[in-house]
């Protein structure tokens with residue numbers, strides 16, 4: 001049986017604070033011009049054949065990579081929250097995750113492991129991956145991304161506990177800056193039983209233990 005839809009306006013841990021709410025809208029043409037200016041600033045010729053459509057492509061790509069700002073949990077869930085009498089841990093591990101770091105707008109590539117202990121309600125498994133995707137498609141820091149996934153599940157299901165681990169490599173640390181290709185950042189967010197009970201947390205950690213590699 002499908003439960004009544006949780007309302008994201010009642011609970012929305014990731015209400016995007018988009019500046020467009022208070023500023024006049026920026027037109028598509030202005031965005032293209034901005035990319036053209038960037039290319040000029042880099043010493044490129046934006047009118048050469050290979051770059052002619054690049055401003056359009058960049059804007060389109062960036063819009064896609066930040067499309068999570070325009071999604072809501074209600075829409076994404078599509079009612080897929082069900083009554084189920086179980087209180088055993090549910091874990092979806094190795095969810096590929098792509099995001100963009102808010103400091104450099106460069107990719108964050110990795111994976112998420114998401115677990116919860118139900119308290120009368122379960123969520124469609126694919127929706128867990130969709131929640132990760134929605135928050136990934138925003139400008140992020142990994143810590144906030146991890147917490148937002150945990151808080152979304154906590155708010156939607158009121159489960160006995162939630163645990164999220166994100167393992168990711170940041171292109172801003174690989175391709176530029178400190179240039180450390182082998183580095184992985186691991187962040188976790190634990191709520192309820194996972195925060196309170198070391199045994200439950202250990203069970204989760206042992207279930208996700210493996211070597212972190214990214215296979216793109």
Ligand SMILES: Nc1nc2c(ncn2[C@@H]2O[C@H](COP(=O)(O)OP(=O)(O)OP(=O)(O)O)[C@@H](O)[C@H]2O)c(=O)[nH]1
Nearest residue numbers: 101102103104140141142143170172173176177178
């Ligand atoms: N905590 C956190 N930091 C991040 C994340 N993504 C990028 N950063 C860091 O944000 C910091 C920005 O530091 P700045 O000194 O302002 O920028 P920068 O000169 O480009 O820094 P470098 O990368 O050290 O060259 C860097 O240390 C990045 O590694 C993230 O998801 N979480």
Ligand SMILES: [Zn+2]
Nearest residue numbers: 101103104172
């Ligand atoms: Zn960065």
